[in-house]
Amino acid sequence: MRIIVLGAGTIIPTRERFGSSILLETSLGGILLDIGPGTIEKLKRIGYELETINRILITHFHIDHVSDLLPFLKMRGLSWKSYGRFKEPLDIYGPRGLNDFIEDLLVKNRFLSYLMNLDVLRDVRLHECWEGIVAADERLEIRSVPVEHFNGVAYRIRVDGIDLVYSGDTMPDERLIRLAENVDVLIHECSYPSGQKLGKHTSDEELIEIVSRIRPRITIAVHLYPEMEGRVQSLRESLRRASGGLVYVPSDLDVIEV
Numbered sequence: 001m002r003i004i005v006l007g008a009g010t011i012i013p014t015r016e017r018f019g020s021s022i023l024l025e026t027s028l029g030g031i032l033l034d035i036g037p038g039t040i041e042k043l044k045r046i047g048y049e050l051e052t053i054n055r056i057l058i059t060h061f062h063i064d065h066v067s068d069l070l071p072f073l074k075m076r077g078l079s080w081k082s083y084g085r086f087k088e089p090l091d092i093y094g095p096r097g098l099n100d101f102i103e104d105l106l107v108k109n110r111f112l113s114y115l116m117n118l119d120v121l122r123d124v125r126l127h128e129c130w131e132g133i134v135a136a137d138e139r140l141e142i143r144s145v146p147v148e149h150f151n152g153v154a155y156r157i158r159v160d161g162i163d164l165v166y167s168g169d170t171m172p173d174e175r176l177i178r179l180a181e182n183v184d185v186l187i188h189e190c191s192y193p194s195g196q197k198l199g200k201h202t203s204d205e206e207l208i209e210i211v212s213r214i215r216p217r218i219t220i221a222v223h224l225y226p227e228m229e230g231r232v233q234s235l236r237e238s239l240r241r242a243s244g245g246l247v248y249v250p251s252d253l254d255v256i257e258v
Contacts, residue, residue, distance in 0.1 A: 001026055003185070006042045007034075008222045010191070011064040014151035014229055016251040020065045020219045020222070022166065022187060028140060029054040029088075033155070033166045033187070035164035039068040040226040045069050047171040049084055050051045050075070057065060057142070059168025060152035061101055070105060070112070073085050089123040091143065093135075095153045098128045110132060129247065131175075143173040149200045154179060162258055165216075171200045177213055184257060186216035189223035191237065191251075196227050204228065204235050218258065240245040 009017025019036035025042070030053035031037070035058045043050055050072075058066055069092075077130040079085040094101070127134055129144035130153065136142075141158040144159055147170035154176045157166045164185040167176055180186055188210065191201035201223075202210070211219050219239050228235070239247040248256055 001164075003187075003220070003256040003258060004046065004048075005220070005222065005252060005254045005256070006039050007036050008224060008250050008252055008254070009175050010223055011037070012224050012226055014224075016229070017224055018252060019067075019070070020168075022222070023048070024157070024159070024164070028142055028159060031057065031157070032054045032166065033057050034059055034065040035068045035072060036064045037067045038252075040071055046253065047242060051088070051234070053090075053122055054088055055091045057157075057166070057208070058092065058098070059154065059166070060095060061097070061151055062150065062169070065168070068230050073106075073120040073124070074095070074115055074118060077115070077118035079121060080122065081118065087123075089125055091127060091135075092186045093124045093129050093144075093155075095144075095146070095151050098126055102126060118166060131153075138236060143179065144198050144239050145179045147171075147173045147176055156180070157182065163172050164258075167202075169201060169229070172210055173207045176218075180214045180216065183214065185218045185220065186214055187210065187220040187222060190221040190228065191223055191225050193231060194228055208238050208242045209233075211239050215243050216245060217237070217241050218246045218256070219248070220256065221247070 006021040006022040007019035020034045021039040023035040024031040076086040143156040144153040149169040165189040166182040190207045193204035194203040197203045
């Protein structure tokens with residue numbers, strides 16, 4: 001598996017990070033974890049074949065995690081009509097409300113309902129997730145749990161012999177810690193320095209404590225607000241001591257081999 005960090009930041013851009021999106025390159029094709037602003041442009045910049053993306057896992061419906069979903073669907077529908085591309089089904093996973101979210105955007109919204117004329121939901125399968133296994137066969141398993149962030153979920157994915165947990169946005173949450181037991185790779189948000197945290201997020205000191213309990217083989221800290229930019233090195237060192245494993249605090253477009 002290769003992990004390509006398309007967006008390691010938030011809605012407030014810095015020179016190194018903007019938006020939320022992670023690409024998992026697997027034997028089953030590309031799996032996107034969230035699809036925030038800039039996702040499509042970054043995929044094209046690295047020369048990634050967009051047709052190989054067949055699964056998108058959305059953690060919650062905030063704009064910095066979903067804003068490239070409609071452009072992706074339009075691109076897919078128009079490319080199919082004009083060029084015969086994007087012939088494979090697309091599975092979209094998301095928390096409770098996913099079906100309503102898509103209907104409100106594409107069907108009830110009179111300014112965007114024209115997209116339905118492009119058949120943008122052709123072969124798109126929607127899967128609402130909350131707690132439990134949402135996909136399972138001999139090649140892939142996806143499990144989810146709710147987390148403390150505005151109807152959000154975290155995911156555990158098993159593919160190509162790797163177990164990976166992706167937190168999305170969340171406060172420290174015991175449900176996520178249980179989900180991540182014996183995990184190989186933990187991708188977890190680290191929004192703010194301790195003492196400066198706003199909203200339902202995780203601070204650097206809180207993430208250090210979480211990692212010390214989970215002790216994943218690989219820790220990847222993402223969703224850094226600008227306040228974290230000067231603390232990347234110290235965060236990396238602290239997480240390494242806490243986990244005993246490999247630690248990455250990536251910038252956008254960093255590639256991590258697993």
